[in-house]
Amino acid sequence: MTPTPEPTPTLRQLLAFYLEAGVDCALAEEPLDRLLDADVPAPRAETPPAAPARPAASPMPLLRGEVAPAPEAAIASAREAARTAPTLEALRELLDKFDGCALKHTATRLVFADGNPQARVMFVGEAPGRDEDLEGLPFVGRSGKLLDRMIAAIGLDRSKAYIANVIPWRPPGNRTPTPQETQICLPFIQRQIELVNPDVLVTLGNPSTQALLQTREGIMRSRGRWFDYDTGSRVIRALPTFHPAYLLRSPSYKRMSWQDLCAIAKALAASAA
Ligand code: URA
Numbered sequence: 001m002t003p004t005p006e007p008t009p010t011l012r013q014l015l016a017f018y019l020e021a022g023v024d025c026a027l028a029e030e031p032l033d034r035l036l037d038a039d040v041p042a043p044r045a046e047t048p049p050a051a052p053a054r055p056a057a058s059p060m061p062l063l064r065g066e067v068a069p070a071p072e073a074a075i076a077s078a079r080e081a082a083r084t085a086p087t088l089e090a091l092r093e094l095l096d097k098f099d100g101c102a103l104k105h106t107a108t109r110l111v112f113a114d115g116n117p118q119a120r121v122m123f124v125g126e127a128p129g130r131d132e133d134l135e136g137l138p139f140v141g142r143s144g145k146l147l148d149r150m151i152a153a154i155g156l157d158r159s160k161a162y163i164a165n166v167i168p169w170r171p172p173g174n175r176t177p178t179p180q181e182t183q184i185c186l187p188f189i190q191r192q193i194e195l196v197n198p199d200v201l202v203t204l205g206n207p208s209t210q211a212l213l214q215t216r217e218g219i220m221r222s223r224g225r226w227f228d229y230d231t232g233s234r235v236i237r238a239l240p241t242f243h244p245a246y247l248l249r250s251p252s253y254k255r256m257s258w259q260d261l262c263a264i265a266k267a268l269a270a271s272a273a
Pocket of ligand 1: 127128
């Protein structure tokens with residue numbers, strides 16, 4: 001029997017497929033088939049650079065004819081915007097309007113936070129994945145389910161904890177956020193931590209730990225060790241631990257993760273006393 005041919009995808013479907021696969025920026029005006037190495041003609045001298053208005057090192061795609069701001073300008077405007085937000089609600093609205101991070105244009109929606117803003121403990125992950133992008137809430141997929149079980153083990157749930165990410169938009173195809181994207185989003189999560197003002201801050205995994213606690217150490221060395229996190233108005237105790245997605249891949253580290261959870265419970269009890 002002859003197989004029925006697949007229907008040809010529309011341009012919109014093709015673009016959606018590329019985005020999902022993490023292809024989020026055009027490098028040249030015309031496609032190059034790099035598998036045909038020998039046959040690839042040398043780029044034509046008259047071919048103009050792909051995006052002359054964009055700094056060469058910028059990973060940000062230009063969308064809807066916009067000129068992406070230079071990362072430095074975007075970082076400065078993120079700092080200025082975040083600094084002025086008096087409340088979490090205002091911060092969420094500012095982020096919704098903020099155009100300095102290209103991830104916003106490829107994500108379905110902003111993933112700001114979940115849980116109780118009055119909570120005494122705040123967990124911060126790296127960036128939303130597919131499930132979070134669809135629901136608009138952090139940690140609702142598989143690793144979120146494990147995070148719920150981890151916090152339940154020390155008597156907490158989302159009504160007693162606050163949960164957010166360093167990056168509030170899903171990177172296409174779950175690719176690793178670029179250092180520029182992290183730097184642009186950093187002032188917003190820093191202001192969010194300052195406004196929530198928890199007694200204990202828990203960084204989940206390496207990217208969140210390195211971005212927030214300004215350490216270059218890997219999570220194997222930093223986990224389980226207390227850091228001081230200075231919000232500008234107060235010094236908060238901060239503890240890095242494994243990201244639940246890592247624990248799903250490497251369950252043998254759950255034993256150490258349990259030790260970290262016990263340390264968090266102890267610190268919360270001590271600060272309540
Ligand atoms: N991983 C994260 O770091 N954050 C989420 O919200 C989901 C998965």
